[in-house]
Amino acid sequence: MIEGIHLTPIGDGNVLLEPGEGLDPSNPEAMVAPVLDFLQHNEANRLVYDLKSVRLIDEVYYAWLTKLNATCRIANVEMVTVNMQPAAAYALSLTLNQTPPFTCALNIHHLR
Amino acid sequence: MAKETPQDKSTNQILIEQLMLNVGKISAIIEKQGQSIFGHKNLLSNNEINDYSLEFLELLTMLLHAGEKVDRRGAEYKALRQFFANFSQQIQVRGGDMDEFVRYVHFLQSTFLENLETDKSVSFEKSREILLLLGMIFNDIILEVFHIYLESKEKTIQAQQEELKQTSTPITEIWDGVLTLPIIGSLDSSRTMIVMEKLLSRIESDRARVVVIDVTGVMAIDSQVSHHLIQMIRATGLMGATAILTGIRPEIARALTSLNIDLSSVTTRSKLSEGLKEAFRQLSIEVSRPGK
Numbered sequence: 001m002i003e004g005i006h007l008t009p010i011g012d013g014n015v016l017l018e019p020g021e022g023l024d025p026s027n028p029e030a031m032v033a034p035v036l037d038f039l040q041h042n043e044a045n046r047l048v049y050d051l052k053s054v055r056l057i058d059e060v061y062y063a064w065l066t067k068l069n070a071t072c073r074i075a076n077v078e079m080v081t082v083n084m085q086p087a088a089a090y091a092l093s094l095t096l097n098q099t100p101p102f103t104c105a106l107n108i109h110h111l112r
Numbered sequence: 113m114a115k116e117t118p119q120d121k122s123t124n125q126i127l128i129e130q131l132m133l134n135v136g137k138i139s140a141i142i143e144k145q146g147q148s149i150f151g152h153k154n155l156l157s158n159n160e161i162n163d164y165s166l167e168f169l170e171l172l173t174m175l176l177h178a179g180e181k182v183d184r185r186g187a188e189y190k191a192l193r194q195f196f197a198n199f200s201q202q203i204q205v206r207g208g209d210m211d212e213f214v215r216y217v218h219f220l221q222s223t224f225l226e227n228l229e230t231d232k233s234v235s236f237e238k239s240r241e242i243l244l245l246l247g248m249i250f251n252d253i254i255l256e257v258f259h260i261y262l263e264s265k266e267k268t269i270q271a272q273q274e275e276l277k278q279t280s281t282p283i284t285e286i287w288d289g290v291l292t293l294p295i296i297g298s299l300d301s302s303r304t305m306i307v308m309e310k311l312l313s314r315i316e317s318d319r320a321r322v323v324v325i326d327v328t329g330v331m332a333i334d335s336q337v338s339h340h341l342i343q344m345i346r347a348t349g350l351m352g353a354t355a356i357l358t359g360i361r362p363e364i365a366r367a368l369t370s371l372n373i374d375l376s377s378v379t380t381r382s383k384l385s386e387g388l389k390e391a392f393r394q395l396s397i398e399v400s401r402p403g404k
Contacts, residue, residue: 081350081352082352084352086315090309090347106316106320106353
């Protein structure tokens, strides 16, 4: 059990990550290891990060996402974000200088 | 007790007396002129013109009664200005011109002056004072009306600009999961915000996977516009859709190169039709003629 994170294996090597209220993106170090442990334990090849409940992605939250993605890549797991909210995408696009290192999909049904 | 001569009376008193003595004549002239200015276009009915004329004379008398010196901050002065503000707004709402209204206000002033000329007992000095007083009142009225007119025009222009912004960027679902966004004109920050907001909402609601952004209608591009385009493409990507940029004319391409804008990560096609083909290719859709 990782505080503020709910992980569910959804088949075909996919694991769904749903962030909750208790997630603290300012402390990624404390969360990446248990997430990776879960992924490896379930032999996952893709982490699907559901952003449906995330209203705003600021620099701190974006740093957490990139940190998690970098860790996943080391373990040969692809990270895909889904359900990014229009307002969050708009705000994030204003601050980004480059394309994010992780894949973005509209929703879970559109995973390629 | 000696009889008070016009020279002993104040400017206000002389004007009030003029008004009292000739109220019938003055109001008849004002009404007649009002009908000739506002009546022929049916801007005001005869009853309205008569009511306005009487109200004006009443308010002017109240103002002259209020004190020897006209107090611009006084209630009577404010009431007179408000009267003309409402009057001019009504004329504007009914499609009247500002020129007509100003002409009417000038006419009101000249009616008083003409009436004054007939009174030989008023000295040159007093006539001058009356002229100055009337000039001040009527100039203030014209200025007030002019401000209202400008404010109303500005509001209309703003509303039209807003409407134009909303309608100038039609986002169309041209195929299941394919949106087209033709951009015409320039792309400033406020327009980008509106376009992006609409586009991202449509991506979410239509579950769009590809967005074809057509810039054939963009006449000029600068670093700000190209930055906004890249932002739009990036936001589309964050939502999980792919953006295809089409219609980049040679001069736009040259401008982008000279601005050092890197579009290498963006899928581009020459025409909207080519962009559509690319969208179909990405979605593995095959379009063929029947019988082939």
